[in-house]
Amino acid sequence: MAHREHQNPIGKSSEWLTPPWILEKLGEFDLDPCAPAVRPWETANSHYTINDDGLTKGWFGRVWLNPPFDRFQRPKWIKKMCEHGNGIMLIPAACETYAFREYVFGKSNGILMMHKRPHFCDLTGREEKGNSGQTICLVAYGEKNFDVLKNSGLGVMLVEAS
Template sequence: MTNVVARTENARLTTLEGVIERGLATFVEVGQALLEIRESRLYRETHGTFEDYCRERWAMRREQADRLIRAADVASLVNPIGLIPNEAVARELAPLRDSPSLVQQAWQEVTERHGPTPTAAQVREVVATRLDVHNHRAQGTGENEWYTPQKYIDLAREVLGEIDLDPASSTAAQTAVAARAFFSEHDDGLSRPWGGRVWLNPPYSQPHVAKFIRKLVQELVAGHVTHAILLTHNYTDTTWFHDAAAHCAAICFTRGRVRFVSPDGEEASPTQGQAFFYFGSGVDRFAEVFGPLGFVLSRHP
């Protein structure tokens, strides 16, 4: 009898543990599925956009789908060292997801403090501290308001012909850029439609840089932006860098570092080099113009 009870209890335990494992994995599996559908545009036979697909097929807003995708991405980064208990906790780690090492360091710190199942609030506190440090290092000064020197703008104009839009700019920066239209911080360029030939030197702190690159890719895929040149630090280990690289036609990695200009005219170089991404059909022209700055890699046809 005892053996029968033990076998029954063990079988029930196995069943319940399976339920728990599936529950823990659900948001990860959903996020990964949504990501593949979005990136491969598997919805295109029945829906015009990913947003329409989410709303009509799953009664889900685009923002919710994006949150699930980010949460799944974070969970995969943490997986080698631990298991994230739920989406709410994963969501708090998402601002660090462009740096896998930071995500893992934050998770290790929070679990050392609070155990293997911390609350979202406990994770948020640790992430806030690490995000402040990361943002400071990302720019070299902690400030986002740094302008691109005129000579690089002139090179971009040689390739693009004209700059129709500078979506992350300011009135002062337009002295050099002279775009037909620009969005300042107060205009909230992320919420506006983009189009034509774009020059983008986004704010380099997180989560801003990732959001601007995501917006650029969306507008390119939609066909609204026809050509673009993007200037960023060469953080090749980040998700946003790989997102840009996956959609661009060519990249110029600079020899040396760009000396950016502050609003008061001070010049400063960050601690790493830069990369110019080119999106469009004029790869040969881009390589000719930007080649002297470093070396250019282009995508195979």
């Protein structure tokens, strides 16, 4: 029997927008280093797009990160967020992966498992019919970001026991 995904993992685009109802619960961000070049709403005060190559730029302030879901690209972004240490990132809850073990567990301040799989938006702002097909989590780096997640109502917080 072949393994089947809930939703088709191959999309028409690798740029999917975080729904505004998630961002509204998280407050203002200084930088989105992985923003779509064309977006119907702002995700931060400053943006790097694919044209800027946010992985090679300096990050500053409180960062919002919804990295590419490409399994070869995502670990690079997770590592850079961990090194930056101030912000919130939205990623699949792939707890078994190297990037999760190395840069999330024991390095982040907390992980919020979302109550439901979000329906991301296309570049026009239209919410897709199908959900993300994966369990999604929000990861906080920094105590203030941990508090924001804890009070967001978006899911259940997991924290590492010391």
